[in-house]
Amino acid sequence: MNVSMIMSIVVTMIGFVYSLSAFLLPNAKIGLPYEPKIFPAILGIALLVLGTILIIQEIKERARAVDKTEHAVFFGREQKDIVLTLCNGFVYALLFDRIGYVFATIIFLNFQLFVFRGVKAWKNSALVSVIFSVVAFILFNSLMGVYLPKSPLGFV
Template sequence: MLRLITPLFFIFAGVIYVVFTFNLPQAKIGDPNGPLYFPAVIGIFLLLMSIVYLFQEWKKRGEKMEKVRQLFTGRTPFLIIASLVLIFIYTFLFERIGFLYSTIIFLTGLLFVVNGRKQWIKNILIAVIFSFITWYSFAELLNVSLP
């Protein structure tokens, strides 16, 4: 029964998403239903994939959930909690110090959690280079305003 919770949640989320999609206001220029098409396709796709997922999990309902148990063994709980803490810190810093610096801090912390301290040069280089390339691509090349 525990296996069915996730697909049922996504079916519920898909139904709510589709209902809200069909309540979007009509466009005043061009096709009145123009703003509806893309979100409707996404919502219907989410709903269909969730139903497929439900049937797949229904077939496996008698099997043991070994993969779920593996989430609570070894280093995995630490990785999950550390990632969540870093995501919270990232969201807190994002508006205060901007995209570039907060992303460097977030990626550096995440890479240290995953790779460890032995690869500190690699961790810092990847975080700085990736953050700078992402910032440059959006801010300079695409002209997207980042905080």
């Protein structure tokens, strides 16, 4: 069983439990009695349906792979990208308060762009990450009043 099939089953199970929990919510005392159940029920049913669709797709994909006598690789390119992204997110969370939003975001975006675009586009990736980080910092601090951690150097 590969990672996609496991996640499909997990999503379907979560959808089932969430739907069941949504229908067990108490009725509203004011207004329509079923109103508090509508949105959670929609979410649960959507998870249930999408999880089932994913299971069906995985079964079809497995049948095609067996026909081609293709061996399943548990840790392929996609799984490596997921693990690198999770590790990068963890490092980003650790650095966020210590070195400030701008520098932590530049490091995070550079690494993510390196993972998905490769080494050849490093100049473009560096430019994008610096511009995005600085512009987002200015927008959040100046226009929206959401103060992000500044660097220990005292600027941005």
